Amino acid sequence: MADKGAGTEARRFSADTLTRFATEAMRACGLPQADAAQVADLIVESDLNGADAHGIFRIPQYVRRLRGGAVTTRPNIVVERTGPGTARVDGDNGMGHLVMHRAATMAVELAREAGIGWVGVRRSNHAGPASLYASIPLAHGMIGMYSAVASANHMAVWGGSEPLLGTNPLAIAIPAGEEPPVVLDIATTAVSYGTIKSYALNGRQLPEGWMIERATGLPLTDPARSDEGVLEPIGGYKGSGLALVLGLLAGTLNGAAFGREVVDFNADSSTETNTGHFIMALDVARFLPLPAFRAAVDAQLRSLRDTARLPGVEAIRLPGADRVRRYRERSGAGVPVPAPLLARLDGVARELAIAPLSLPAAVA
Structure with a gap:
C-alpha cells in the first residue's frame, strides 16, 4: 500500500513490522532484548501518534551514536x-x-x-x-x-x-x-529541528519564518544550509x-x-x-x-x-485531537514511510546485517 505523503511516495508498514525492525536494530547495537523492545515500542508509538520526525526517522541517528560508543548499551x-x-x-x-x-x-x-x-x-x-x-x-x-x-x-x-x-x-x-x-x-x-532534517531528506524547501541566516538575519529556506542559520x-x-x-x-x-x-x-x-x-x-x-x-x-x-x-x-483544532485521530488511522492503515527514509533504513539494515524494512510486504 502506498500513498503520496509530503510530495513523496510513501509505503505503509504495520506497527508490528516497524517494531520488529526497530527491536532488531537496537539488539544489533548491543541492547539487551527487553531494553531493545521497550525502545522500539516507544519509537513506533511516536510514529503512530504522528510525531514523524521523532520515531523511526531517528533510527539511523541512534544507531550511529550507539555504534560510535556515545551511548551506553547496558x-x-x-x-x-x-x-x-x-x-x-x-x-x-x-x-x-x-x-x-x-x-x-x-x-x-x-x-x-x-x-x-x-x-x-x-x-x-x-x-x-x-x-x-x-x-x-x-x-x-x-x-x-x-x-x-x-x-x-x-x-x-x-x-x-x-x-x-x-x-x-x-x-x-x-x-x-x-x-x-x-x-x-x-x-x-517555530518547528523542531527534526522537521528541518525531514524536509532536507525529502528535498523540500523551508517556509519563511522557520530559520534565518546567522550572518544576515534574512530568511533561510534551503534545509541543506541549515548549519548556516538558527531556528526562529x-x-x-x-x-x-x-x-x-x-x-x-x-x-x-x-x-x-x-x-x-x-x-x-x-x-x-x-x-x-x-x-x-x-x-x-x-x-x-x-x-x-x-x-x-x-x-x-x-x-x-x-x-x-x-x-x-x-x-x-x-x-x-484542539491540542491532542489530531493525535488520537492519527493513532487510530495508522493503527489500521499502517505508518507511512517516505521513500528516502525507507532507503536510509534499508542502508542501516545492511550495516547491521538485519532484514531490511523493505523486504516484508507493506500493511496487508
Whole structure:
C-alpha cells in the first residue's frame, strides 16, 4: 500500500513490522532484548501518534551514536528519592527512551503518595517526542508535564546570532472523559529541528519564518544550509525566554548540560551528551474527583470546539485531537514511510546485517 505523503511516495508498514525492525536494530547495537523492545515500542508509538520526525526517522541517528560508543548499551539507571514528591534519575548515559520511561513511572509513583511528583533527569539522551512522556500519567488519572534540553543548539538567545539554546520542548497532557485528552506538545522554536532534517531528506524547501541566516538575519529556506542559520523562536522574545527557563529547569537544576555545554548529537558519534529532562505528574483527585474533572474538561472542550469560526476555517483544532485521530488511522492503515527514509533504513539494515524494512510486504 502506498500513498503520496509530503510530495513523496510513501509505503505503509504495520506497527508490528516497524517494531520488529526497530527491536532488531537496537539488539544489533548491543541492547539487551527487553531494553531493545521497550525502545522500539516507544519509537513506533511516536510514529503512530504522528510525531514523524521523532520515531523511526531517528533510527539511523541512534544507531550511529550507539555504534560510535556515545551511548551506553547496558546502563545502570539509578533513581534517587530526594523528598516526599521529588526524585532524581541518573541515566548512566543510556538510551533516553529507557531513562525517561523510568522517570515518568517514578513521577506517577510519587504523585500517588504526595499528590505531585517531580523527577529531574541527568546523563540521558534524546528520548523522542515530549508528548510521549507527558502522556504516561494520563492512564493513572493524572496530569503530566515534560520538558528537556534539546540534543543540539539551534536557536539564539533573543537578539543574538550564536546558537546557544535548543528547541527545548514543552508537553502538557490533561485527561478528559469522552473527548480526546488535551495533549499540547510544542517546541520553543517555530518547528523542531527534526522537521528541518525531514524536509532536507525529502528535498523540500523551508517556509519563511522557520530559520534565518546567522550572518544576515534574512530568511533561510534551503534545509541543506541549515548549519548556516538558527531556528526562529515561537512568539519572538517570548519563545526565546521560554527555551531559556526550560533549559535551566531540565538541565542546570539536574546537573545536566545547557547552553555551551550541549553536545550536538547530529554531528558527534562518540561523546556523552548528558541530556537533562524533567517530568511532573499531578494527581487530579487531590483537587476534584476524577470523574467530575473529566466531565468538566469535556464540557470546556466542546464549548471551545463549537465556537464561532473565522471565515475560511472549517473546524476548530484542539491540542491532542489530531493525535488520537492519527493513532487510530495508522493503527489500521499502517505508518507511512517516505521513500528516502525507507532507503536510509534499508542502508542501516545492511550495516547491521538485519532484514531490511523493505523486504516484508507493506500493511496487508
